[in-house]
Amino acid sequence: xxxxxxxxxxxxxxxxxxxxxxxxxxxxxxxxMNKEEFGVNILSVQEIRGWxxxxxxxxxxxxxxxxxxxxxxxxxxxxxxxxxxxxxQAYTNETVVIILTVPSEGGPKVMGVIVDAVSxxxxxxxxxxxxxxxxxHEGQAQYIKGLGSTDDQxxxxxxxxxxxxxxx
Amino acid sequence: xxxxxxxFHQVFFEESHEGLDTMESALLNLDVAEIExxxxxxxxxxxxxxxxxxxxxxxNEIADFTHVVETLLDLIRSDQFVMxxxxxxxxxxxxxxxxxxxxxxxxxxxxxxxxxxxxxxQFEAVLAxxxxxxxxxxxxxxxxxTQTTENSSGWDIYFKPDVDVLKTGNEPLRMFRELAxxxxxxxxxxxxxxPSFSEMDPESCYLSWNIxxxxxxxxxxVREVFEWxxxxxxxxxxxxxxxxxxxxxxxxxxxxxxxNTAEVPAAKAVAKPTKKDSKPESSSIRVGTDxxxxxxxxxxxxxxxQSMLGELGRDFSIDRLPRLMEGLEQLNNHTRELQxxxxxIRMLPISFAFSRFPRLVHDMSKSxxxxxxxxxxxxxxxLDKTVMERIGDPLVHLVRNSLDHGIEMPExxxxxxxxxxxxxxxxxxxxxxxxVIQIIDDGAGLNRDRILEKAIEKGLVSAQDKLADEQIYxxxxxxxxSTAAEITDISGRGVGMDVVRRNIQELxxxxxxxxxxGEGSVFTIRLPLTLAILDxxxxxxxxxxxxxxxxxxxxxxxxxxxxxxxxxxxxxxLRLREEYVPxxxxxxxxxxxxxxxxxxxxxxxxxxxxxxxxAVLVDDLLAQQQVVIKSLQDNYRSVEGISGATILxxxxxxxxxxxxxxxxxxxxxxxxxxxxxxxxDTRAA
Numbered sequence: 001x002x003x004x005x006x007x008x009x010x011x012x013x014x015x016x017x018x019x020x021x022x023x024x025x026x027x028x029x030x031x032x033m034n035k036e037e038f039g040v041n042i043l044s045v046q047e048i049r050g051w052x053x054x055x056x057x058x059x060x061x062x063x064x065x066x067x068x069x070x071x072x073x074x075x076x077x078x079x080x081x082x083x084x085x086x087x088x089q090a091y092t093n094e095t096v097v098i099i100l101t102v103p104s105e106g107g108p109k110v111m112g113v114i115v116d117a118v119s120x121x122x123x124x125x126x127x128x129x130x131x132x133x134x135x136x137h138e139g140q141a142q143y144i145k146g147l148g149s150t151d152d153q154x155x156x157x158x159x160x161x162x163x164x165x166x167x168x
Numbered sequence: 169x170x171x172x173x174x175x176f177h178q179v180f181f182e183e184s185h186e187g188l189d190t191m192e193s194a195l196l197n198l199d200v201a202e203i204e205x206x207x208x209x210x211x212x213x214x215x216x217x218x219x220x221x222x223x224x225x226x227x228n229e230i231a232d233f234t235h236v237v238e239t240l241l242d243l244i245r246s247d248q249f250v251m252x253x254x255x256x257x258x259x260x261x262x263x264x265x266x267x268x269x270x271x272x273x274x275x276x277x278x279x280x281x282x283x284x285x286x287x288x289x290q291f292e293a294v295l296a297x298x299x300x301x302x303x304x305x306x307x308x309x310x311x312x313x314t315q316t317t318e319n320s321s322g323w324d325i326y327f328k329p330d331v332d333v334l335k336t337g338n339e340p341l342r343m344f345r346e347l348a349x350x351x352x353x354x355x356x357x358x359x360x361x362x363p364s365f366s367e368m369d370p371e372s373c374y375l376s377w378n379i380x381x382x383x384x385x386x387x388x389x390v391r392e393v394f395e396w397x398x399x400x401x402x403x404x405x406x407x408x409x410x411x412x413x414x415x416x417x418x419x420x421x422x423x424x425x426x427x428n429t430a431e432v433p434a435a436k437a438v439a440k441p442t443k444k445d446s447k448p449e450s451s452s453i454r455v456g457t458d459x460x461x462x463x464x465x466x467x468x469x470x471x472x473x474q475s476m477l478g479e480l481g482r483d484f485s486i487d488r489l490p491r492l493m494e495g496l497e498q499l500n501n502h503t504r505e506l507q508x509x510x511x512x513i514r515m516l517p518i519s520f521a522f523s524r525f526p527r528l529v530h531d532m533s534k535s536x537x538x539x540x541x542x543x544x545x546x547x548x549x550x551l552d553k554t555v556m557e558r559i560g561d562p563l564v565h566l567v568r569n570s571l572d573h574g575i576e577m578p579e580x581x582x583x584x585x586x587x588x589x590x591x592x593x594x595x596x597x598x599x600x601x602x603x604v605i606q607i608i609d610d611g612a613g614l615n616r617d618r619i620l621e622k623a624i625e626k627g628l629v630s631a632q633d634k635l636a637d638e639q640i641y642x643x644x645x646x647x648x649x650s651t652a653a654e655i656t657d658i659s660g661r662g663v664g665m666d667v668v669r670r671n672i673q674e675l676x677x678x679x680x681x682x683x684x685x686g687e688g689s690v691f692t693i694r695l696p697l698t699l700a701i702l703d704x705x706x707x708x709x710x711x712x713x714x715x716x717x718x719x720x721x722x723x724x725x726x727x728x729x730x731x732x733x734x735x736x737x738x739x740x741x742l743r744l745r746e747e748y749v750p751x752x753x754x755x756x757x758x759x760x761x762x763x764x765x766x767x768x769x770x771x772x773x774x775x776x777x778x779x780x781x782x783a784v785l786v787d788d789l790l791a792q793q794q795v796v797i798k799s800l801q802d803n804y805r806s807v808e809g810i811s812g813a814t815i816l817x818x819x820x821x822x823x824x825x826x827x828x829x830x831x832x833x834x835x836x837x838x839x840x841x842x843x844x845x846x847x848x849d850t851r852a853a
Contacts, residue, residue, distance in 0.1 A: 055821040058758030
């Protein structure tokens with residue numbers, strides 16, 4: 001099981017690398033949360049890691065799980081399920097942390113988001129992306145860029161910012 | 169051939185600033201009654217380098233002005249001019265003037281020469297008025313030199329370079345070409361020194377030249393051509409027969425033969441362009457070669473250890489474990505030494521920060537009419553460059569304060585039986601992992617009643633509060649507090665001291681004051697040696713590991729029932745000898761789970777911050793170690809009670825505790841300064 005996950009992560013990291021070097025429009029890394037598929041722009045993804053316990057920050061919002069050591073950089077780790085009002089789930093071997101670079105006023109910040117599992121890398125042209133209906137979970141609409149679709153699946157495309165650490 | 173000189177500008181600016189600092193401190197140390205020739209030489213050399221450098225780089229405004237300064241210095245140096253106190257002032261003003269011109273050049277602004285012109289006139293007046301009688305015999309050459317005979321129709325130039333001139337890469341032909349650009353040039357070579365062919369060294373220059381330059385070039389521009397070789401060469405520049413009658417006074421008449429070699433200083437201080445690659449804008453640091461050498465040694469050792477470990481790893485078997493352990497131990501030592509060496513590179517002696525004070529005290533005591541002597545001790549104490557840069561302003565504030573409020577007027581001091589001359593001491597020394605800087609004055613000391621009165625008036629404390637002297641003196645660091653009756657240029661705006669404290673706290677340091685009426689005050693600043701590394705005490709609460717800065721820990725104790733008193737629910741105090749120290753439960757303010765909530769199961773770490781002590785309940789004390797401080801704000805945000813994070817040996821992140829933040833979190837505020845204004849409001853209503 002663990003071995004499988006490691007191979008998955010390696011594959012995903014490889015495809016990120018490939019996507020970076022190629023120039024095929026808007027590519028998204030997709031992942032699962034609560035059986036729904038979500039996507040983030042692959043250019044904002046630094047790497048993907050397996051879940052490891054983090055150092056808790058005192059009096060932090062509940063969805064901020066703590067900080068982790070990212071090769072000498074201290075980065076916060078956020079549970080994306082909790083940000084989107086989904087029910088909490090125990091972390092398993094499949095749980096992964098996607099390390100993202102997000103824009104903020106004081107320059108880009110690095111943070112990790114916890115998701116259920118990574119899925120794939122997809123291309124979405126602007127034409128195929130539909131605006132999201134304005135009925136989504138209150139407060140989280142700002143992060144939803146639109147709805148894309150692959151052959152048989154809907155993908156919720158996200159655009160995350162550093163405000164994630166304040167929210168909920 | 170043209171070299172892009174702009175790449176050397178930064179070096180020139182830095183060297184000039186250093187030169188100006190040297191001039192300034194030498195001038196301040198100068199005793200007019202007994203002038204030491206070495207001091208004058210030092211000033212002269214510095215001025216000369218600046219002149220040479222600015223000439224080379226085409227900063228003529230500076231070169232011209234420095235030239236006049238240098239001329240007067242040269243007269244003083246050769247005992248042809250008697251220096252008076254007012255001349256010292258004049259020199260100090262010119263140092264300021266050159267400095268501001270250099271700053272303007274550095275900022276790429278237009279150079280404001282009005283001050284320079286004004287000062288130049290003063291110098292010329294001094295030179296014209298006094299130089300003659302002081303040295304009648306040969307002052308003619310000197311004074312004539314200072315007259316910039318701009319309107320001459322041409323120059324007779326005699327140029328005899330050093331025999332080694334070609335070896336230094338200077339080519340006379342190039343200089344002649346440059347002269348030719350200024351006007352018509354007729355050159356004749358003197359060949360009488362050329363030896364016979366068999367004795368001739370092909371790399372030496374045996375020639376000298378007579379050059380006639382016709383045109384309206386200024387003497388300065390002619391000399392500039394020879395700027396790079398002037399130290400070792402004989403150079404005479406004489407105006408060709410004057411076409412218009414000389415409008416200058418008599419002594420300006422050029423003498424028949426001006427031997428200019430006397431003018432050329434012996435010191436080889438002309439700024440030679442160094443081959444350093446300096447990037448503009450980025451600040452640089454000068455590092456002693458010994459420090460770099462030790463660094464290289466260390467890296468060498470590290471490489472050896474690394475290759476040893478590498479080899480060990482290639483075919484490792486369990487019987488080689490001791491060797492592995494040994495290797496790792498070595499690696500550990502080398503890494504630590506390397507870290508220390510690297511840190512040492514950033515360390516500069518505190519004299520960099522102290523050097524501005526002699527001038528400050530000199531100027532201020534003059535304008536205040538006080539007599540003050542400044543003593544600097546421990547100038548060689550080393551401090552991180554960043555800390556140094558940021559401690560400068562707070563120090564200035566404190567010294568100004570001591571001068572303005574501390575030291576009394578001379579008559580007042582005499583009346584109190586003190587020496588008329590006040591004394592301010594700046595002292596620096598290392599203590600543990602800290603550097604301590606003290607500003608000591610022997611003035612009146614802080615006025616306890618006046619401070620208290622003022623604080624009550626401003627609503628910082630209420631009249632009923634019983635405060636210890638120490639706490640009263642501490643009030644001067646509160647925002648909006650100033651006891652000066654009127655606002656002066658120097659101090660009294662009431663913004664000084666709180667800014668001082670805030671700046672110092674930003675550096676993880678502290679400042680406190682101790683004062684005795686009539687005897688003076690001592691301001692003590694404590695700063696960490698560096699901002700990047702901290703000695704930490706690891707502690708544990710439940711599964712969480714936090715770090716206390718070791719410097720903030722007073723002591724750690726096991727608590728006993730009889731030492732603990734419950735003041736009210738949720739507020740326990742620890743009796744620590746004569747003091748009652750509030751107890752803060754870390755699990756409580758951080759909302760996490762400890763091993764045990766009972767006081768007697770844990771340990772109390774007594775820490776100090778913001779001038780008060782708290783006893784922090786933790787589950788266990790772990791190791792002490794040096795930690796590298798990482799920012800939490802970079803990717804997250806600031807967290808109350810946490811000053812930063814670090815990465816422990818096992819790769820996990822641990823948080824560093826911030827004592828004043830903990831105090832705020834716990835809501836412990838024994839003095840309740842902040843509540844006072846609120847009470848005022850209710851009373852007013």
